[in-house]
Amino acid sequence: MRHELQAIVGIDHVRAPGAADLADATEWSGLRGRADAVVLPGSPEEVAAVVAWCYEHDVPITPRGGGTGWAGGAVPDGGVVLGLERLTRVRRVDPAWWRMEVDAGVTTATVARRAREEGLYYPVDPGAAESSHIGGNLATNAGGPHALKHGVTRSWAMGLDVVLAPGERVRLGGPVRKDVAGYDLVSLLVGSEGTLGVICGAWLRLVPAPEASSSIAVACESAKAAAAAMERALTCGIVPAALEYLDDGAVAAASAGAPLFVPPGGVLLLADVEGDPVQVARDHDTLREALEGGDGVLAVAEFAARTDRETLWRWRDGIGLAVIAQRGGKLSEDLAVPVDRLAEAIDETQVIGVRHGLDACSWGHAGDGNLHSTFLLDAADPAQRAKADAAAQDLFALARRLGGTVSGEHGIGRLKAGQLREQWAPAAVAAHEAVKRALDPKGLLNPGVKRP
Structure with missing residues (x-):
């Protein structure tokens, strides 16, 4: 096996699996996989050739990005771990047209940084941005705090460069803003956790960066008081960029850097607004009035300076x-x-x-x-x-x-296998399984993952 795969990607890019290749962020749970080899292609063409070889020889394929997933979706069950870490090109940035094309192995933080350098904004902010890959974000349809206003990863995927079974590279969507020519295959692949194809790259939508932003932290005496404050915030006539909740246990675990004092039993809300300076000032005042306008609110802190906001949200990410x-x-x-x-x-x-x-x-x-x-x-x-x-x-x-x-x-990954049967009607489960059979007739793409 290894000699034939080395002929595709080079002798230095096929190796025996190490401990890190057999687990993801769920390693603490004892979930650890097995694999025969780790293959690291350097281009979409090599990805297609590896998938074709595996499909011909009935070898399971587990696509892997940064390994930061929380559902066991990159934990292999035999066969080949197809690592995409060498696909790191930012293929192009078109600031005039608010778009970027990247390889699957580009980190989330790199995309956000390259967008900022052009005065643009990529707002998807899942955790571990410095190590999570765009390919993994797409495969899991990752979200984050600012999904409230901006949506999850699917909202920003214009097109995909993907390898389908039995090893065919295809492009779905692209640098067009509207496309209803066929079934929405981009949406089908986004969130499929590597079970329908291997994402090698993507066109991402960008927007002009907001000129200003401001954050608010609110300490409440109970979850009931926080729920009432959230309801007021969501019905006050503006759309917060983010609205986060942390109970007393979560706040206590990270109390050293907490943005304001929360007494034992209390909980914390974090809210964010963004836009042009006039809009942010207006929305900030409206949101603060809504959040603190009921019983059970203990304290409010405001974060308008950029450095203060960055410190606040780094604390939240941790x-x-x-x-x-x-x-x-x-x-x-x-x-x-x-x-x-x-x-x-x-x-x-x-x-x-x-x-x-x-x-x-x-x-x-x-x-x-x-x-x-x-x-x-x-x-x-x-x-x-x-x-x-x-x-x-x-x-x-x-x-x-x-x-x-x-x-x-x-996502469902391996840890939640079988849960969809409890959540969906039998006809929906059957449709899910029919899609899998149609795109992966041998069942070799991330077998056991996203199993209904």
Whole structure:
């Protein structure tokens, strides 16, 4: 196998798998895969040739980007790990036309930085931006805090450069703003977690960078008070760029850099507005008035200076790692529920934790109902992992009961295999499986991932 693959990508770019190739950010859970080889193509043409070889020889293929996923979607189950880390070209930037074309291995932070250099804005901001790849963002349809106003990755994908089975490179969409000539295959591939094709590159939409922005932090005495404040914020006549929620456990885990004091039992909201300076000043005042205009609001802090805002949102980005540090591990599920049911999901996360004997906390993108319900655990303790797995099943049932979904942004991966059958009607599951068979008749593309 290795000699034939080396003939495609070069002798230096085929190797035995190491520990890092067999896991992703869920490694603490004990999820670890197996593979026969790691292959690192240097171009879309080489990707197509590797996929063709694997398809001819019935070898499973696991596409892999930065390995920052939280659902086990890049954990292999035999065969070849197809690493896209060498595909790092920014193919072109067209500032006059608000667009950029990049390879799949370009990091999210690089795209955002190149856009800023041209006075433009790529607002998708999932965690681990310095190490997550655009290809992985597309494969999982990644979100982030500013998805409230700007949408998830799909909203910014104009076209894809993708390899389909049995090894055919095709371009879907492109540098056009409107295209309804056929089925929306771009949307089908975005979020497919490498199970329908291998994304090698993409055209990304950009917009002019906002001239100004401002953030607000609000401490509330309870989740109920925070839910009321969120409702006021979402009905005050403006669209916040972000509206985040952090409960007392999440805030306590990262208390060293917290933007303002939150007393024990209290919770924190973070809000962001952006636009031209006049609009930002007006929207900031409107949003602050809405957030602090009810009972249970304890304190408000404002962040208008760029450096202060950057410090605030860096702190927010580090919440997950701070929570892990409390016990050495965590199980965190990315439920999404209707926004008007979010308070119930927050309260029930604590109830589920108590029921299973686990410390629980939650935080997330409250403005669009996306909550990271989390159980803290010692990753080395199998008994605690078993409790957390059982608690996760209760979370999935909660999401369905509230009219939501088991995944708002991380995907199904391997960790949530089988959950779609609980969430969808049989006809929807059958349609899902029919699409998989049509595009991957041998079932070799990321087998076992996104299984309904």
